[in-house]
Amino acid sequence: MAITDSSTRPPGTRAAGSPAPHDRFLGRMTHFRWVILGLLFMGTTINYVDRLVMGILAPDLQKLYAITNVEYGYIQSAFALSYAFGQLVSGGLLDRFGTRVGYAVALAGWSLSSMLHAVARGPLGFGIVRGMLGVSESPAFPAAAKTVAEWFPRRDRALAFGFVNAGGNMGAIVAPAVVPWLAVNYGWQWAFIATGGIGVLWVLLWIPLYRRPHEHPRVSPAELALITSDPPEPTTHVPWAKLLMYRQAWAFAAGKFLTDSMWWFYMTWIPKFLHDRHGLDLTHIGPPLVAIYVLADIGSVSGGFLSSALIKRGVSVNAARKTALLICALGVLPIMFAQSVSGTWSAVLILGLATASHQGFSSNLYTLVSDMFPKRAVASVAGLGGTCGYIGASLFQVLVGYLVVGTNPNYLVPFLCASLAYLVALGAIQVLAPRLEPAIVDR
Numbered sequence: 001m002a003i004t005d006s007s008t009r010p011p012g013t014r015a016a017g018s019p020a021p022h023d024r025f026l027g028r029m030t031h032f033r034w035v036i037l038g039l040l041f042m043g044t045t046i047n048y049v050d051r052l053v054m055g056i057l058a059p060d061l062q063k064l065y066a067i068t069n070v071e072y073g074y075i076q077s078a079f080a081l082s083y084a085f086g087q088l089v090s091g092g093l094l095d096r097f098g099t100r101v102g103y104a105v106a107l108a109g110w111s112l113s114s115m116l117h118a119v120a121r122g123p124l125g126f127g128i129v130r131g132m133l134g135v136s137e138s139p140a141f142p143a144a145a146k147t148v149a150e151w152f153p154r155r156d157r158a159l160a161f162g163f164v165n166a167g168g169n170m171g172a173i174v175a176p177a178v179v180p181w182l183a184v185n186y187g188w189q190w191a192f193i194a195t196g197g198i199g200v201l202w203v204l205l206w207i208p209l210y211r212r213p214h215e216h217p218r219v220s221p222a223e224l225a226l227i228t229s230d231p232p233e234p235t236t237h238v239p240w241a242k243l244l245m246y247r248q249a250w251a252f253a254a255g256k257f258l259t260d261s262m263w264w265f266y267m268t269w270i271p272k273f274l275h276d277r278h279g280l281d282l283t284h285i286g287p288p289l290v291a292i293y294v295l296a297d298i299g300s301v302s303g304g305f306l307s308s309a310l311i312k313r314g315v316s317v318n319a320a321r322k323t324a325l326l327i328c329a330l331g332v333l334p335i336m337f338a339q340s341v342s343g344t345w346s347a348v349l350i351l352g353l354a355t356a357s358h359q360g361f362s363s364n365l366y367t368l369v370s371d372m373f374p375k376r377a378v379a380s381v382a383g384l385g386g387t388c389g390y391i392g393a394s395l396f397q398v399l400v401g402y403l404v405v406g407t408n409p410n411y412l413v414p415f416l417c418a419s420l421a422y423l424v425a426l427g428a429i430q431v432l433a434p435r436l437e438p439a440i441v442d443r
Helices: 033-065 071-095 099-119 123-136 140-151 153-185 186-207 219-228 240-246 245-276 285-311 317-339 344-372 375-403 412-432
Strands: none
Touching: 033 099, 033 123, 033 140, 033 153, 033 186, 071 123, 071 140, 071 245, 071 317, 071 344, 099 123, 099 186, 123 219, 140 153, 140 245, 140 317, 140 344, 140 375, 153 186, 153 285, 153 344, 186 219, 186 412, 219 344, 240 317, 240 375, 245 285, 245 344, 245 375, 245 412, 285 317, 285 344, 317 412, 344 375, 344 412, 375 412
């Protein structure tokens, strides 16, 4: 029997007599796309745990290192600004080189950056490591958007991305449940070290399990046919600068600029708001934050489900997506009253409704990219939108730092901005993409 040297075979070929990747599943429907979605959920969970540690510890770190609210605003702005500029290149790199290696490298990088917070001292040190964290986390959502576009047909993408967003909310639930306990029992440094180290375990799962659908040995022909049931698209790379010519790209970017700034405000200032206005310290803030992000988790999946359900009932993609966006935008409006209510849990309910509505809005907003652009451009467009979103977040962080000052900080203006941002974003999307027509990308 002849022995074939595998090192001499052309890349992408298999030895004679070896089964094709999908042969052993002939006649069966596999569901491996849900395993991939589970990995995206886990990756997004880790992403949010790592980025939320600083916000939860902020009141104590501010006291320990005499960090003012203005300085805290600049520290969080460093994360947002570096995240924004990281997405200038991360989406294009993911479109060119793929998500298997790109996502793994990014997650390993942000895990290390998170652990390095343990050596920071004072505003400058925390600003530097927040900047490192922002750059390394920047490929996360473009990678998730690209993976969802590769693994799910168009009609299921809003629901799938709802689960991706739910991973962020799960991280927002896990962080306040774990971080205070770690900080109180082992010191604040271990809150960063322990949560940052979780990412290594995810990389050990992602690398062996992830392949593109048509290359994956655990995907049956029936599942592959479902995944690829949309009309075929060209595969050539789209230059990032060319996307600036499309109104559809600017519709997504405008939505991200206006709403990402509000989401990052929730992430970084809600713990401080509950501390400043309701006296919640590190040992008592966990349950309210968990409740807020449980509601956000529900909103993420529900928002994605709503537009997908409408489409399956025969509603046009344009009407379904924008109906869901409008409902979610209206759900944020009550946050303008969060400053005025006296009861802690009344404030928690209002904040939870706002985060739930944001996540439902975000699930549908991200799905607009795959509605309007071919798969080969999805990560680049998502990167463009993410850049605009976190430029907005960076500016808003600094503004909030200057607005929320004194011994009795007033959060009225930031909450008023948050209440209106989503309706303004939907208006911008309607003006720039009134029918969600697919962009004609010719190369």
